[in-house]
Amino acid sequence: DTAVSQTPKYLVTQMGNDKSIKCEQNLGHDTMYWYKQDSKKFLKIMFSYNNKELIINETVPNRFSPKSPDKAHLNLHINSLELGDSAVYFCASSQDPGSTEAFFGQGTRLTVV
Amino acid sequence: GQQLNQSPQSMFIQEGEDVSMNCTSSSIFNTWLWYKQDPGEGPVLLIALYKAGELTSNGRLTAQFGITRKDSFLNISASIPSDVGIYFCAGQRLSGTYKYIFGTGTRLKVLA
Numbered sequence: 715d716t717a718v719s720q721t722p723k724y725l726v727t728q729m730g731n732d733k734s735i736k737c738e739q740n741l742g743h744d745t746m747y748w749y750k751q752d753s754k755k756f757l758k759i760m761f762s763y764n765n766k767e768l769i770i771n772e773t774v775p776n777r778f779s780p781k782s783p784d785k786a787h788l789n790l791h792i793n794s795l796e797l798g799d800s801a802v803y804f805c806a807s808s809q810d811p812g813s814t815e816a817f818f819g820q821g822t823r824l825t826v827v
Numbered sequence: 828g829q830q831l832n833q834s835p836q837s838m839f840i841q842e843g844e845d846v847s848m849n850c851t852s853s854s855i856f857n858t859w860l861w862y863k864q865d866p867g868e869g870p871v872l873l874i875a876l877y878k879a880g881e882l883t884s885n886g887r888l889t890a891q892f893g894i895t896r897k898d899s900f901l902n903i904s905a906s907i908p909s910d911v912g913i914y915f916c917a918g919q920r921l922s923g924t925y926k927y928i929f930g931t932g933t934r935l936k937v938l939a
Binding site: 816 | 858868872875877913915919926927934
């Protein structure tokens with residue numbers, strides 16, 4: 715069983731489209747995250763939810779909207795996609811916000827053309 | 828946003844060699860972490876460090892929490908081909924939002 719699973723693994727779409735990435739964790743963790751990894755492999759946190767409540771919201775365009783229907787799921791919706799949104803997006807989870815270890819999904823490679 | 832600087836950015840080494848990399852910050856962290864990312868995968872935690880001066884091992888990997896709390900070091904002994912990947916340090920403050928700040932990564936390639 716995959717602990718943190720994201721879908722889709724690859725996503726190619728045109729500029730201006732709206733797309734969603736889904737994430738689910740079966741670890742029973744309270745906290746989930748979205749990270750963006752750019753072409754230089756820099757990893758930056760975008761959002762964090764704890765028990766469905768938003769606790770971290772970095773400087774991210776408001777075209778990005780996370781949604782947590784329950785604490786096992788954290789989805790990322792992106793409106794009006796731009797070329798610069800192309801990156802690998804990682805979902806992660808941890809037991810709680812102060813936990814040392816975060817478990818990452820396999821990533822979603824988003825390519826905007 | 829803040830990033831941690833890792834050195835070297837990339838390295839090619841021969842199988843069997845030892846590897847050293849480091850991570851530096853302009854500010855203090857309470858916890859230092861080292862992750863490895865294999866191609867096409869998400870990062871996986873290797874070692875966590877909680878106290879200044881702490882030295883922790885995980886198999887062939889040894890990491891140290893710098894005395895100043897502004898740096899950390901990772902050593903890999905007797906490297907093997909499966910050590911290839913990107914190694915990230917991450918710092919965490921035990922206050923505020925607890926978020927991790929990731930380093931810029933060290934890309935390791937091992938020549939058999």
